[in-house]
Amino acid sequence: MKQIRVLLIEDHFLARMALHSVLSGHAQIAVIGEASDGELGIAMYREHRPDVVVLDLRLPRVSGFDVIIALRKDFPTAKIVILSNYQGSEDIYRAVRSGAMAYLTKDASGEELLNAIQSVHRGLRYLPHVALDRLAERTPAVDLTPRESEVLVCITQGRSNQEIADELGIAEKTVRIHVSSLLDKMGARDRTQATIYALQRGLVHFD
Template sequence: MLTQIRVLLIEDHFLARMALHTVLEGHPQIRIIGEAPDGERGIELFRTLMPDVTVLDLRLPQMSGFDVIARLRGIRQQARIVVLSNYQGSEDVYRAVHAGAMAYLTKDASGEEVLHAILTVHRGLRYLPQVAMNRLAERMPAVALTPRENEVLVCITQGCSNREIAERLQIAEKTVRIHVSSLLDKMGARDRTQATIYALQRGLVHLD
């Protein structure tokens, strides 16, 4: 008799969740035991159901997928988590894996690959396709911004001037200049434009 793998889905888009449900339920070893449209509900179901594998998106309402991963791992250190997301930046992959995800797939992955990732993770192994491995290799170790530098970077990607950043964050304009200089140096960027490009490419910042 085949071992049943109990799977929890955390995905805010109804159609995407239904499509994933259909693909997974077609496999004789997979049983969907719960579905959640947001992180808070997903955490509640995880705590109650204790699934074998959790499949989640990173872009969720109210709470990011990164935070959900950390919360799930806090509840159960051995939580086996598969990320299925549109985010493809090197920072996204790094943050997800660092938080505790055992597999990282983009949403253009085939149903067969998603199933393979779940089966692999259930065995206690990581599943990182070549594209995810490439993203991890691209990540620059020097990018370790402070929370304030991250806030300034978000403002920069939105086209704010130093004065506008100072007003938004309620800090001195001189302090803003210090933060900008520091984050440009850490990112290896020549100017604000290049920093914006790097931030978007690597998933440091996401523009809706």
């Protein structure tokens, strides 16, 4: 099985060493680099192009939020797992809005971190229930039909209209109608914003 190449961006030495030890103990993971600040982390990403980044938010020189923005700007498919001491709704919202695909707190188990890395590597989001609950606190729920909810889940997985049509066994034109309807109900201007709103409002769930 091909190893998942992971870059660690964490400013605390002991925390970084602990992460390295935990991840290196799994045959599927290869830690290919470590950075102690955001600026160095960005440079190391450019050099090594890892499969997944494990990133702290509170970093010297360049914050974790700005690292996410910088990486996603130049590398739109960059896959980022946040590992932070903070679990406030604003931190989670900003991280996900900026492009992070997973958000864990530092009391997460090694197994949960591994699951998050594997999920993100497959292109899936990984948000524990506590993170989803924090996001849901920000805005009220909206009323989608069962079919619109199915389409929304597919949208959050990054699927195209044709892929959604194939998955649900309906016409692509019908998918477009559902997408237009759910965007209107959610007050979202596009699919990316719909994904953020869906996470905020607890309309989709990721294990």
